Amino acid sequence: MSSAAATAFAGVSVATPNLTTPFRGRVRLPLRGVSAAPRRAVASMAVSAPRSGAAASFLERRESERALHFVKYQGLGNDFIMVDNRDSSVPKVTPEEAAKLCDRNFGIGADGVIFVMPGVNDADYTMRIFNSDGSEPEMCGNGVRCFARFIGELENLQGTHR
16 A cells, blocks of 8 residues: 555544544444444545556556545445545546455455446436446445435435335
């Protein structure tokens, strides 16, 4: 991990109850019982801006660093990095970069990266997901659960669960 990424992690507050260890590049959620409601943790990480044709790892590029702001959700045992990508129809990271972010030893650690993107065909929002190996699935049930929760919190939606 680059020193810029390590510095970006220092002092990040994680909005998850019962979190007892300091944030050191991975969000650890307590596993006291699986809840149907997705959990989330808030953080950001400095990553390099993508360059076309660049062979260097995105964590090694230092000229034009930018912060990737993300929220980490957990839904029924799967955890996802949620990226607010509403300002562009192009994901903020490539599939290869997403795979590196999902690495549980050297990245943030997740089952996938979900991008909340501008809506199409009269939808308010669309979702695009990269799996931890960089592949793009057609759909992911637990990912949709986290996506819906993210949108609900973004729009401050209120409702009841029966």
